Amino acid sequence: MSDEVRDMIRSALADEPASGLEFERVVRDGRKRRARRRFGVLTATATGVVAVVAVTVSGAFTPTSAPAADALSTTPTTSATSSAAPTPQGCAASRMTGGFPDLPRGSATPEELAESGRLTEAFGRFALPLPAGVEATPLRLCAIDESWGGDFRLTGDRVAIVYVRPLGGQPPGECVRFTPETQCSVRALPDGSTARLTVEPTGDTTLVTADVWRSDGTYVSVMETGGMGSKNRVFDDDGLLAIATAPQLRVRWTGRPVPAAPSDRRAAELDRVLAGVLPAGVEVEPTPAGEALDFRVRQGGYRAVANLADAAGRGWVMVTVDEPNGGEVDCGGRPDCRLVGLSNGRQGALDTLTTGGLTRLSLHAKAADGSRIGVHTANGADDGTGPDRPTRPSPLLTEADLIRIAELPDLHW
Known part of the structure; x- marks a missing residue:
């Protein structure tokens, strides 16, 4: 199963207890894998975008004969500009397109399509800061989910992924270091915007991202990555920031918070917050x-994982905190779930699953601000493959322990 499919499942089940406690372990670092997989797709004929035209204000759409927006042009642009031809219609990213912060809906409203076409046409007039001898394919910014994104290939084996959305009142982001090798810095820009630059070198490629929380009410992310063994960047930090601050990428949209x-x-x-929360012993x-x-x-x-031990043996615990959203917590008809x-x-939804002597308790709840809280425990320890076999008679944490952790007043987004 691809990381994109797993992300879609995660989104669909955001308010439900996970069916297996190894999920986060399996999909960790999916962000970088999605970007690398997206590059792999781009090296072939891509079909990741549905080009559509609004035919009525009610939201019905008819496919057009326009080429997929991810399909690579066989005629690169000049080394000075991104020469995407003006497009009267917008496009919608397909549901399986990865590499963006949002999961594409696979469709778009007439208004989203209009903004897609406007952004694409505007960026076509932007002069890319390309080094001498480097060319770029056109960029189409397709509707995702009240956000827009696309990519363009660069001479060689590098690709740039561009994503834009309304700021939505989000404060400027801070550094996140996914590995000890991650390099991150935050800087204030002269116009009052805030930029974050992140370089993630790995054994097989270099991924660099410029995120800008702009003073004009737009958030822009520009990521440059490449295929296996691709470590030489095309854009330096100033080049990425020039793209991310381009006036042509200003979004004309009032988005959700x-x-x-x-x-x-x-x-x-x-x-x-978790300090001292575990039972004595x-x-x-x-x-x-x-x-x-x-x-x-x-x-x-946010995720915190550990093995636990006491006199009766070893067990496992995971605590997750996800961003606030609407809706209520319920069991969704699952036979092994009950409300507590x-x-x-x-209320919280508590699942109790026992298979082959392995018992797993999963409590899903919401904090007062709507943050989604998950507390999971099992009577098996993670010895490299997750808690997949019993290592003690019963889970080390009880139902009361899970509730006590979920109710911690400072455990929230």
């Missing part, structure tokens, strides 16, 4: 990945 982006600073604050042991109940930014939220009462009249 956007919460603060996850950060290492907030993860450290959440660490202190319970010891924390690190997992093979080195996680010891310290929060890390994972899949757009929390403080202030709130």
Whole structure:
């Protein structure tokens, strides 16, 4: 199953307990894999975008004969400009398109399509800061979900992915270091915007991203990546920032409110929330990945994982905090789930699953601000493949322990 499909499943089940506790372990670092996979798709004929024209104001659409927006042009632009031809219609990114912060709906409203066409035409007039001898294919910014994105190929084996949306009141982001090798810096720009530059070198490629929270009410992300073994950047920091601050990328849209982006600073604050929360006599042991109940930014939220031990054996725990959203917590008809009462009249959904002697308890709840809280435990320890076999008679944490953790007043986004 691809990371994109897993992300779609995660979004669809955002308010429901996970069916398996290994999910986060399996999809960790999916952001970089999606970007690399997206580059792989771009090296062939791509079909990741549906070009559509609004035919009525009610939202019905008719496919056109326009080429897919991800299909690579066989005639590169000059080294000075991005020469996307003006397009009277917009386009919608297909549901399976990865590499963006949002999951594409696969369709778009007439208004989103109009903004897609306007942004594409406007960016076609922007002079890309390309080094001598480097050419770029055209960029089409297709509708995602009240956001727009697309990509353009560069001479060689590099690609740039551009994403824009309304700022939505989101404060400027802070640094997130996914690995010890990650380089990150935040700077204030002369016009009052805030930029974050992140370089993620890995063994097989270099991924660099410029995120800008702009003073004109737009958030822009420009990511440059490449295929396996691609480590030589085309754009330097100033070049990426020039694209991310281009006036042509200003979004004319009033979007929904956007919460603060996850950060290492907030993860450290959440660490202190969990301090002393475990029952007496319970010891924390690190997992093979080195996680010891310290929060890390994972899949757009916060996650703390650890093995636990007491006199009866070893177990496992995971606590997750995801951004606030609407809706109520319920069991959704799952036979192994029941609702449990929390403080202030709130409810949580508790799943109890037992298979082959392995028992897993999963409590999903919401904090007062709507943050989605998950507390999971099992009577198996993670020895490298997740808690997949029993290592003690019963889970080390009880239902009451899970509720007590979920109700911590400072455990929220």
